[in-house]
Amino acid sequence: MNCVEFEQRIALYVGGDLPDQEMKEVEAHLAMCESCRALEASLRATQDMFLDAAGREPSIDMVQSVHRRVMGKIYEQTADSGSPYRWIGWARQRWVWAAAAILILASLILLRASSKRMTTPEGSYESAKTHSTEASSRQPEGALPLQITEMEPPPDTPSTQGAHLSGKAGSRPSFCLVLSRRGKSRNQDTPEDRHPTMKQFQNQMAGLKPAVLPTDEEDVHKDQAVRMFTENENVVIYWLISADKEDTHEHETV
């Protein structure tokens, strides 16, 4: 066997990559071939140098850069709350911001829609119609800023109407409290009345005297404010009854 055929084997031999049998053959050849021993020495020197240079580790900066990028991407996917990278990951995504904007917009629209719906009671009061305070020329003093629901009582007997309001027969309102106000004085609407702050609104309500369901002849001729608590604790309906208004007199028996 000539030396050229041994070259490849010697290249494997320096790395310890030969099976035992071939290794012995190479060693036997090296023992008697000087040029192959020189080749072996040169290959070993190259091997050492190669391992030293190519085996050098990449810089910490490079490693950290990859680490941050990978973990950032992964936390983007998992949205792991415990991650220090989660905000980097999330904030980099433009769709997150778009989704957040859409979500806020949608909830605003929903809120608006639902608050409109809430002013109209359901169930036995389906026939209720709403009108704004501005639309009404005859408002009790300190007109409420909210849309007032004017309810037509269901075509029941007077006693049943009362039962509805107190929640005994109807599904809603589940509870009712009647407030009555003495006197009939009313002021003209002022811009302030139309757009009062919540504080003013609360003051207006505080001016109404709580009362049980009016049964006296006398009481039914006074302005009434009925506050109804529905199943939804966030929904409170005020029913204002003007004592001298023709149609509200129909509610005397309430």
Place this chain on the structure above:
Amino acid sequence: MNIDPGGALLARSVCPSGWERLNRMRELLLSAQAGDTKAFETVMQSFEVRIIRFAWRQLGDRDEALDASQEIFLRLYRYLHRIDPDRDPGPWIFSIAVNVCRTSARKRGRHRLEPITESMEEGDALVSMDALPYDRMGQMEMVREGLAELTPKEREAILLRDVEGFSTRVVATILRSSEGTVRSHISRARLKLKAFRDEYSRRRV
């Protein structure tokens, strides 16, 4: 004699610390597969230096190596469920690395590395290049240029065998090739590097 890093059985019988390492890795892999991101992070940490080094040497370009390394670990995360926790994940991770680097090189549209003419890329390494002795700098440059002289397959084989220390059998598994082919690539690569070194020394003199 090289200990096969991919041989779990060998590590278990010969090297107790290797057995402990594998056992710990097994637990980490199981946790990571169960969705523990921190466990995955630890698995990644134990491979990132080697993987980035491999990608850099294989591709010869720092930025390409950064992108490839990122892709390698994201793929590792994506295919985590396919790993057998009872085996050393090293060969499996390196087979991902090989595939990603091949794709990266294909995208670049060149199969051989351009010899890098700019000064030491390891300049941002722990040791400043100015502090390195001249012959060391020469070695780095020479090895880089020498690696660029190899075919991609020869480079893969020599890096996995000599730098990463996998046995020829494991290298064959990683490269989805036969052990004979791998040996052939390795011996050719070593001879080419030796010839390049001889030539390089002559040029310098």
